[in-house]
């Protein structure tokens with residue numbers, strides 16, 4: 001197989017679909033098809049699950065000692081590290097993100113594997129002495145076959161975030177990348193074979209949500225479903241998994257609030273505000289797409305924010321100077337521009353940005369003011385480089401505005417007042433709150449969202465809970 005074809009990786013081999021179907025794989029910057037991928041159907045999904053089932057029920061992987069399994073996961077991470085240029089090149093080619101950002105994402109993907117390898121290797125259980133002449137302890141065993149379904153915005157990183165804890169804890173896994181970005185995850189599957197993983201431990205199924213993804217979630221041989229994607233799809237995935245009582249972990253959409261108080265360090269706040277909404281061309285679940293600025297500093301902040309947005313170097317994602325590139329697909333470009341196009345009719349003002357209007361799928365860094373709180377661009381996830389700005393006059397008003405959303409993935413706040421930082425962080429309804437920063441993550445902490453942003457948390461012990469079956473053992477000791 002070459003990099004003009006991305007097959008399924010099933011049972012240690014890269015294979016086409018049973019019926020030979022394929023789909024186009026696009027480069028959004030050049031607007032060219034650069035490869036084909038296997039279009040998975042129900043039969044391919046069933047084959048992938050059967051292979052992972054066998055690898056779990058009969059294979060060595062779940063029965064390896066914790067040290068040996070950790071070493072194997074590190075071997076895979078070593079190969080990813082050695083091939084990081086190739087992986088980043090594929091993500092940039094396939095998704096359009098600037099190459100430096102793709103390299104950063106690959107580095108974080110490698111760290112995901114290393115972290116969960118070590119976390120599993122060094123984990124502890126609980127023991128409790130009992131007054132009845134017994135003692136009891138817990139054991140954390142693997143759960144079985146995991147279906148992992150990932151989106152296109154961080155093609156490798158989002159998949160690694162699921163595959164790494166799943167396999168580190170002794171499970172086997174079928175991962176289905178987005179149909180928009182099959183490239184790097186297919187290479188991950190190839191690298192697992194190269195690393196000597198037993199067949200079926202990491203299977204890659206390519207294809208569309210329906211039927212490839214939906215066949216996985218509906219399969220009663222699947223024990224856990226971990227999904228990252230839109231809130232609408234998350235509901236479908238949860239209903240499907242409920243059919244066979246498979247627990248789900250859902251990392252869904254967001255409409256992040258970014259609150260800048262009058263006592264913020266403005267240099268720092270502007271820097272992170274730009275990063276929060278324009279990194280990855282705004283195609284980030286955590287994007288700070290709703291910005292609230294204290295009236296006392298509104299004019300000064302906006303002048304600096306707009307200038308910084310307009311100063312971002314836009315262009316070819318492989319040019320090292322580029323900080324901002326096109327959207328990931330024509331479909332997504334159409335979606336983002338339709339939101340921006342509706343702003344005027346809703347009474348809003350596009351201060352800067354909008355579609356590049358040059359035939360590319362580029363939407364320039366876009367800043368919008370004066371939008372009513374009922375406008376679609378104000379309340380729905382756009383998932384693009386579009387920031388809606390409002391002002392506030394008090395801390396209470398800021399918290400009320402920030403929490404006025406169905407989403408609750410994350411929020412940012414900028415202040416130099418220590419008490420206010422803690423007070424407001426505690427009042428914000430969100431799975432993660434960043435104070436004076438953005439996008440920094442410690443893998444031991446919980447990650448996930450409230451409301452329409454998701455179900456469950458992953459990271460550290462939260463992943464351990466999801467990817468293991470805890471067992472209580474009670475032992476009589478007074479005989």
Ligand code: NAD
Nearest residue numbers: 150151152177178208209213214229230233251252253285
């Ligand atoms: P999407 O929901 O369209 O697709 C996500 C994945 O689900 C894809 O692999 C797709 O093929 C698959 N899928 C689609 N329908 C399916 C079905 N019926 N059954 C099973 N699988 C199905 O989302 P997207 O457009 O790829 O990604 C963007 C969304 O992801 C945004 O809403 C974004 O906020 C969210 N996201 C969330 C996080 C997070 O951590 N919370 C991270 C990244 C992206």
